[in-house]
Amino acid sequence: MSDGLSLWVGQAVNGLVLGNIYALLAAGLSLIMGVANLVNFAHGSVYMAGSYAGWFLMARLGWPLAAALPGAAIAGAILGLLIERIAVRPFSKAARIAPLLSTLGAGMIIDNLAELIFSPNPRAFPAIVPAWRFELGGVSMGFLDLTIILVSLASAAGLFLILKFSRFGQALRAAAQDAEAARQMGVRVERSAAAAFALASALGALAGALIGLYYNFVSPTAGVQAALKGFTACVLGGLGNVPAAMAGGLVLGIGESFGVAAFGSSSRNLISFGLLLAALFLKPAGLFGGKAMEEREVLTGSFLPMVPAIRMPRLVAAVLIVFAAVFPLLVRNPYLLQVLTGGWIQAIFAISLTLVAGTAGIMSLGQAGLMAIGAYTSGLLTLDSGWSFLPAFFASGLIAALLGSAIAFPAFKLKGHYVAIATMGLGEVVNQVILAWDSLTRGAMGLAGIPAPKLFGNNIDTVQGFYYLSFSALLATGLTASALSASPLGRTVRALREDETAARALGVAPRAYRALFFAVGAFFAGLAGSLTAHLYTYISHETFGSSLSILGLTMVILGGLGNLWGAVLGALILTILPETLRFASQGRWLAYGAMLLIVLRFRPQGLLGSK
Numbered sequence: 001m002s003d004g005l006s007l008w009v010g011q012a013v014n015g016l017v018l019g020n021i022y023a024l025l026a027a028g029l030s031l032i033m034g035v036a037n038l039v040n041f042a043h044g045s046v047y048m049a050g051s052y053a054g055w056f057l058m059a060r061l062g063w064p065l066a067a068a069l070p071g072a073a074i075a076g077a078i079l080g081l082l083i084e085r086i087a088v089r090p091f092s093k094a095a096r097i098a099p100l101l102s103t104l105g106a107g108m109i110i111d112n113l114a115e116l117i118f119s120p121n122p123r124a125f126p127a128i129v130p131a132w133r134f135e136l137g138g139v140s141m142g143f144l145d146l147t148i149i150l151v152s153l154a155s156a157a158g159l160f161l162i163l164k165f166s167r168f169g170q171a172l173r174a175a176a177q178d179a180e181a182a183r184q185m186g187v188r189v190e191r192s193a194a195a196a197f198a199l200a201s202a203l204g205a206l207a208g209a210l211i212g213l214y215y216n217f218v219s220p221t222a223g224v225q226a227a228l229k230g231f232t233a234c235v236l237g238g239l240g241n242v243p244a245a246m247a248g249g250l251v252l253g254i255g256e257s258f259g260v261a262a263f264g265s266s267s268r269n270l271i272s273f274g275l276l277l278a279a280l281f282l283k284p285a286g287l288f289g290g291k292a293m294e295e296r297e298v299l300t301g302s303f304l305p306m307v308p309a310i311r312m313p314r315l316v317a318a319v320l321i322v323f324a325a326v327f328p329l330l331v332r333n334p335y336l337l338q339v340l341t342g343g344w345i346q347a348i349f350a351i352s353l354t355l356v357a358g359t360a361g362i363m364s365l366g367q368a369g370l371m372a373i374g375a376y377t378s379g380l381l382t383l384d385s386g387w388s389f390l391p392a393f394f395a396s397g398l399i400a401a402l403l404g405s406a407i408a409f410p411a412f413k414l415k416g417h418y419v420a421i422a423t424m425g426l427g428e429v430v431n432q433v434i435l436a437w438d439s440l441t442r443g444a445m446g447l448a449g450i451p452a453p454k455l456f457g458n459n460i461d462t463v464q465g466f467y468y469l470s471f472s473a474l475l476a477t478g479l480t481a482s483a484l485s486a487s488p489l490g491r492t493v494r495a496l497r498e499d500e501t502a503a504r505a506l507g508v509a510p511r512a513y514r515a516l517f518f519a520v521g522a523f524f525a526g527l528a529g530s531l532t533a534h535l536y537t538y539i540s541h542e543t544f545g546s547s548l549s550i551l552g553l554t555m556v557i558l559g560g561l562g563n564l565w566g567a568v569l570g571a572l573i574l575t576i577l578p579e580t581l582r583f584a585s586q587g588r589w590l591a592y593g594a595m596l597l598i599v600l601r602f603r604p605q606g607l608l609g610s611k
Contacts (some may be wrong), residue, residue, distance in 0.1 A: 008382060009393050010140070011257045011258055011260070011261045012254060012257065013141060013145065014256060015068045015253045015256065015257030015258065016149065016250065016253060016380070017148050017149060017214070017249035017253070018144045018250070018253035018257060019249050019251070019252060019253020019254055020149050020153070020250070020257065021148060021152065021207045021210050021211050021214070021249075021253070022207075022229055022230065022232075022233045022248075022249035022250075022252050022253050023152060023156065023233065023245075023246035023247075023248075023249030023250055023253075024152055024155055024156075024203045024204070024206055024207035024210075024246075024249070025043070025047060025153075025203070025204055025207040025226065025229065025230040025249065025250075026234045026237065026245040026248055027156070027159060027200070027203050027242050027245060028043060028046075028199075028200030028201060028202075028203040028204040028207075028232050028270075029043050029200065029204075029227075029230045029231065029233075029234050029245065029427065030197055030198060030237075030238075030239060030240055030241060030242045030244075030245035030246075031159075031172075031196050031200045031203075031242055032197060032200045033197035033234070033239055033240040034196075034240045034241070034242065035172055035192060035193055036088065036099075036193045036196060036197070037160075037237075037240075038088065038100060038103070039100055039101050039231075039417040039420065039421065039470065040083070040103050040197075040200070041100065041103045041104045041107055041234060041420075041507050042087065042103040042104070042106040042107035042110065042344050043103075043200070043201070043204050044107065044222075044225070044227025044500055044575045045106070045107040045110035045111050045114075045223040045224035045229065045230070045231060046076050046079055046080060046083070046110070046201045046204045046208070046223075046224035046225055046228040047204045047205065047207055047208035047211075047223060047226040047227070047438075047466075048110070048111065048208055048218075048219075048220060048222045048224070048226065049073075049075065049076065049079055049110060049112060049114065049208065050072045050073070050075065050076045050205025050207065050208030051206060051208035051209055051210050051211065051212035051218040051222065052114055052118060052123075052208075052220075052518070053071065053072040053075040053124055053205060053208075053209065053211030053217055054068050054071075054072040054125075054210075054212055054213070054218075055125055055209075055218050056071065056387075057071045057072065057213055057359035058128055059123070059125065059550065060193070060299075061294025062318040063349070064132040065147070065213075065249075067131065067398055068209065069151065069206060069209055069210070072205050072208070072209035073203070073205055073206045074202065075201040075205060076202045076203075076205020076206065076207070076208075077199070077202040077203055078198075079110070079201055079205070080197040080198045080199075080200060080202070080204075081198050081201075083103065083106050083197060083201070084193060084194045084197035085194070086104065086597070087099070087103055087105065087106040087597060088102065088193070088197070089190065089194075090102075090192075090601055091600065091601075096606070097363065098600055100172055100363075100417070100420060100458070101553065101557070101596065101600055102596070102597055102600050104365075104398045104550050104553070104593075104596065105344040105554075105592075105593040105594070105595075105596035105600070106441065106472030106597065107223060107227075107593070108547070108550060108589050108590070108592055108593030108596070109593035109594060109597075110171060110223070111220055111221070111589070112220075112326060112587060112593065113588040113590065113602070114505060115220040115221040116590070118220065118604060119191050120219075120221075120312045122218060122219040123176060123217065123218050123219075124216055124217050125212055125213055125216050125217065125218070127445060127579055129143055129144045129147070129213060130143045131143070134146065134188065134566070136292060136578070140145070140594060144213060144214065148188035148210050148213075148214065149561050151210065152210075153182060155203060155206065156406070157248060158206075158397065159199075159203070159242070159493055160243075162199075166415055167218070167497040171188070171192050172196055173197065174192075179554060183611040185289050186188045187331070193515065199394045201465075203423065204230075204477065207226075208222075208226070208330045208558025210298070211226075211514065214333075215234040216304065217427035218416050219308050221293075224279075224428075224545075224546045225269060225428070225548075228272070228273060228276060228424065228428055229252065229272050230249075230275070231421050231424075231425070231430075232248070232252050232275055232279065232425075233245055233246075233249035233251075234248060234250045234278035234286075234288060235248070235276060235279045235280055235284065235286060235418075235421065236248030236251050236275065236279050236287060236445055237249070237251070237286050237287060237288055238254060238285060238286030238287065238288045238335075238389065239285075239418075241288060242480060243288075243525065244286055244287070245286075246286035247287075247288065248286065248287065249335075251287075251468045252272065252275060253482060253527040255271065255275060256268055256271050256272055256275075256493055259271035259384070259477075259507035262337055264322050266435070266436050267436060269428070269432050270429065270432040270433065270436055270545065271430045273425050273432060273433055274366075275386040276421070276422075276425040276516075277410075277422065277425050277426065277429060278388075280410075280411065280414060280418060280425070280605075281410035281411070281422075284414055299442050305430070306410050307560075309486075309504075309560060309563050309608055309609035309610065309611050310608045310609050312386070312565050317565075318504045318585060321475070324471060325468075326469050327340070328464045334463045335444070337463045337464060337577065338463050338465050338466075338575070340467065340575075340576075341360070341463070341466050341467045341470050341471075341502050341571075342537065342575055343571055343572045343575035344467075344470040344473070344474045345470050345474075345528050345531045345535065346528070346552075346555065346571040346572075346574070346575050347531055347567060347568040347571035348470075348474050348524055348525075348527060348528040348531070348555050348569070349371060349473050349528040349555075350369065350552055350555040350559070350567035350568070350570060350571040351459075351477055351478060351524055351564055351567045351568070352370070352521040352522070352523075352524035352525040352528065353367050353483050353521065353525070353552045353553065353555075353556050353567070354523040354556040354559075354561060354562055354563065354564065354566070354567040355481055355484070355485070355517060355520060355524070356518055356521035356562060357553065357556060357609070358556060358560075358561035358562025358563070358611065359485055359490060359493055359494060359497070359517065359562050360493045360496070360497060360513075360517040361493075361496065361497030361513055361516065362412070362419060362423070362514055362517075362518060362610040363419050363420040363422055363423065363426065364422035364423040364518075364549070365423045365519075365546070365553070366423040366424050366425070366427025366428070366430070366546070366549055367378060367423075367425040367427070367447055367521070367525055367543065367547050367548075367549045367552050368427055368546065368547075368548035368549040368552070369404075369426055369427035369430030369525065369544065370400045370404045370427075370521075370522040370525035370526060370529070371433060371525045371528055371529035371532070371544055371548070372430055372529060372539075372541070372543070372544035372603070373396075373399060373400040373403055373404065373430060373522075373529065374396035374397060374399070374400040374432060374525060374527060374528065374529030374533075375396070375525055375529030375530060375532050375533040375539050375544065376394040376441055376447065376524025376529075376532065376539070377392070377395055377400070377526065377529075377530070377534075378392045378393060378395070378396040378450075378529070379450045379533040379534075379539060380441075380447070381395060381396075382442070382450060382451050382534075383447065383449065383450060383451070386583070388454060389451075389453035389454055389455065389460075389534065392530065393453075393527065393530045393531075395532035396526045396529060397524065397526040397530070398523065399526065400523060400525055400529065401519040401520070401522045401523040401526065402519075403522075404426075404518065404519065404522035404525075404526075405515050405516075405519035405522060407426055407429075407430075408422075408423065408426055408515070409511070409515050409605045411426070412510065412511040413511060413599065421582055424546065424611055426550055427546055428546065430544075431544065431545065431546075432541075434541040441541075442542070444541070445540070446538060446539055446540030446541070446542075446543075447538065447539050447540070448532070448537070448538045449537060450533050450534055450536075450537045450538065451534070452534060452537075453466075453469060455469070456460050466534075466535055468499060469531070470497075470531055470535070472530060473527060474568070476562055477524050477527065478568070479560045479562055481520075481524070482564055484545070485562075485564070485611075486522060489513070489516070492515050492516050492578060493514070493582055494562075496510055496513060496514065497607075498506060508522040515539070529544070547589065550592075550596075551574065551592055553569070553596075553602055554574060554595060554596045555567060555570035555571045555573075555574050556570055556594050556606075557570070557596065557599055557606060558570035558573060558574065558595065558599050558606060558607060559571075559603075559606050559607055559608055559610075560606025560607060560608040560609045560610045560611070561605075561606060561610045562610050562611035563606060563609060563610060563611050564607050565608055566607060566608040566609070569607060569608060570606070570607070574592065574595075577591075589603060
């Protein structure tokens with residue numbers, strides 16, 4: 001066998017090994033989708049927890065591999081039951097978006113708990129796997145490679161037997177096909193959903209333990225990308241179709257391995273997320289999913305209860321604005337002013353998201369990617385091209401709007417869960433492009449030394465100066481967003497959110513209107529990114545991770561979806577509150593996740609009501 005052919009055959013074997021792990025991950029996601037009709041965004045966190053469970057059992061307790069893998073699966077099953085009981089079952093009668101958001105909150109809690117317990121630093125697995133190599137048809141395979149393939153095949157076979165021949169599996173399949181009919185036949189649908197979560201989480205945790213062994217490390221930040229790879233496998237095969245999703249996992253593993261051989265290891269995640277977007281845009285029902293899943297998706301609609309918002313009297317609004325304007329003259333504490341400055345910037349970001357999610361009804365989980373485009377645009381223009389701040393500031397919004405709407409436009413033909421997955425993938429693609437495009441963005445090093453803004457010949461290099469700059473930008477953003485929401489365009493977009501069928505009957509083109517509103521939201525997110533870059537003078541791809549998008553959603557849900565004053569209130573609460581509890585700063589994301597669950601459960605319309 002020639003060296004070139006041997007390389008590609010070896011990559012195919014590596015892809016097959018990874019594909020089997022992705023297949024386990026996808027099987028769990030697809031099982032939950034089939035039974036509970038829910039995309040479980042906490043599944044990546046279960047995968048990460050399974051990695052830590054395997055590491056703990058092997059490294060700390062000294063368990064052998066044959067015992068540690070089932071132990072990790074059992075730990076995952078228990079965690080899955082907890083997620084179903086706390087984050088899913090209480091929302092069984094709510095809009096379908098509520099349990100989806102609650103699983104996001106549950107994932108934040110699990111990830112932060114892992115970081116608090118095990119520290120943010122990656123942990124290495126012990127060398128307990130024999131270093132044996134086998135030659136099969138001229139291809140060398142390690143003991144771990146064969147173990148992963150055999151464990152995955154055994155798990156797949158066991159899952160098939162359970163679903164096909166056991167009464168438990170028959171109940172699961174009945175609940176997946178028609179929950180109401182299954183109830184009439186005596187099936188405990190709620191119990192079936194809990195069992196599906198347990199079984200799916202066991203598979204996810206097993207995949208996490210295997211991938212930890214394969215790469216020889218485990219990290220608390222591994223969950224988000226793992227979830228996206230699981231979604232990619234599901235979408236490639238067919239969301240809700242377990243065998244098809246597992247086949248999609250094999251396709252993803254092999255495609256990713258070949259891509260790495262062609263373009264380098266730094267392209268691994270970019271290839272995966274690119275495949276996700278391509279599958280969503282070109283064939284969202286999957287290679288083997290047919291039309292069934294597309295028909296099951298309901299219209300986007302409104303996410304949470306839309307109730308009359310608390311009206312803000314003009315006099316009260318004017319008093320609040322004046323008070324915020326004179327605050328730096330009354331309080332000269334630079335730390336407090338800097339915290340509030342960050343709050344104003346986060347409020348602009350929250351307004352951008354409440355326009356997209358609350359007014360237009362687009363479930364965006366990648367809004368931080370748009371903020372990153374704005375931040376890097378402004379930073380690069382002022383650093384490398386010598387632009388002054390003001391042109392770079394507006395350019396950051398325009399570039400974010402143009403790129404964001406161009407990339408996201410194909411997603412607006414999707415519905416329901418697919419939109420959430422697509423926007424989350426978009427955010428990760430932007431993040432990975434920033435990381436990989438080293439010649440432009442400086443890659444992992446980030447942009448340092450971003451200059452302070454200069455307006456009308458004056459450098460804004462004081463805390464008070466930046467306070468007024470960000471507050472002025474917030475006022476302009478709020479007034480523009482308010483006028484837009486009250487305009488005929490805003491009313492049309494809300495009509496689309498409430499009833500797309502009726503809006504279509506009146507001649508409204510959904511994709512065009514949603515794209516336009518998404519572009520406006522992206523413009524504001526880009527402005528917030530520009531201010532962030534110049535405030536902190538340093539940014540990197542890690543500054544705009546997926547957790548920032550989830551934080552933005554938490555802000556707008558806390559204040560009230562579609563409510564501009566609510567977006568500002570939510571941003572201030574989630575910016576100031578952690579700073580007042582500095583002793584608990586390491587657990588702030590734990591608090592964010594818990595707050596998201598609590599608000600969804602007890603006040604889904606938000607503090608100021610939804611519009």
